[in-house]
Amino acid sequence: MNKPFVSLRPEITRTHALILMDWLEDERVTRYLSDSRGVSRFIAQAVDRAQMPILTHLFNQGGRFFMAYDRNDIPVGFVRLVKTGAECEIVLVIGDHDNWGRGLGASTIREGLKLAFLDMRAESVIAKIHPNNTRSLKGFERCGFLLKLETPTLNSLFMTSGRYLQLLREGAMAKSTDIYVTEIDKARLQSLIEFEQGAAIVELEHEIERAIVVDPQHVARDVVTMNSRVVLQLDDEQTEVGLVYPQDADERSGKLSVLSDVGAAILGYQEGDAIDWRVTDRTRRIRIERVLYQPESAGDFHL
Template structure:
């Protein structure tokens, strides 16, 4: 069975706003949504105030707003991350009722955690859920959240940054095949992430869940740094090299490890297939063959 896939997109268009309004008119969607009135009101104001096709800036006040897409690039829901100092509150809904029962809510929660902890650097993520909303409570429980407090009208579930990283390292989520990274590559990439040179949340997520091995112990079929590989990208077969940002030249097939494609294939091995959002749309990626790997060639200095 194909695992559920969700990607979160920060761009909010006028068409998205109208779709959100449709979802929020469905009582089945809003009956347990803690801030449905606030969301609905803000959307109405955004639509009324401007005729601009892109409304992202109007949705990102007091936090960040994302549309949730499935693997077919259909919008199926939304995520709102609300800043509260070191803490962050997550509000989400799968608005497309035809997609209910497919574990998309759980996957959406995990994508929201990735952004909250690795991009927004929240220390703690909170979800406030109505006690009768058993489906949401189970989804947050499956995602590793712990019950923090409970009243007759509200349950509060929490995840700390430390616990999130621990679960990643233990591969508790099992959303994708396991990946490998060499100790040398990880040390260099950790330094790159510390400098935050470019978008690094996806890369950091992959590094945290990777199996770390000595350079001479990594399988020769694994995509390591400076590896060249033959990759199937949807229906197109291309040759890709994963390089550090300063060596990137996408026209020559050299993709930065911070780029969508570079972060996507790092650590995977021949035969692995994944879905990944690249340049605004979901792509199917398969590692067909590793053409050159520095470690296999004895080029440990690369």
């Protein structure tokens, strides 16, 4: 993959809080972070005050807080999204300075935008950045943010939902590998996700929006379409699965719902493609080994 893999996870534990405190004691990390002392003090108070191992509810007061993980499931930073009306502010930090320069910041921005626009349904996202924080400014600009306001102490950048969807469809907001979805599958899946919620729905909508739409009669034979049966390599394990709609799902017979983690992951990919994907709170490498059956190539256009 050309772009580093980052996943955002909402659960915050005491261990995470201690990691955050370590990051915020590094002057290189906090130099341009607004109210870094207040954030550090809040985290310390949360750890002292709460005896339970899970602190998610404390960190989500006034906004939504996520830990950012890399491909190896190691915490590398955090994202905070604060929505006011139709506008959402994004604040993010890559905590360990040894990770700077690896492209993790841009990947984390893209994951934050996915949640802000496709889950929280913001109409615009803003980022307020110190003008001397050139690394952060370049990261947001590379992700498509535009300058809204510039002062000696603060630059305000923004992106609208329309611009986000445009960049997503142009391939600037997603993984480097193109995926394909038929016109019929896209229409059916869009109708499906209108009535569903959850992390898998966000991922599926993201994939549908970025996919290249093709005529069912012209889709390549080795593309995973709905109701296809494929051989997958999940890390070191090989398995045969069918990609189906939720009402037809049956894990015992290997029929995976498109709303499941693996189901949403494989839609639209081709034989030989390999992707990193979060599956049940850990990152797995998924490779499309072989498409055993594809309805379109078999002439089963009714499926």
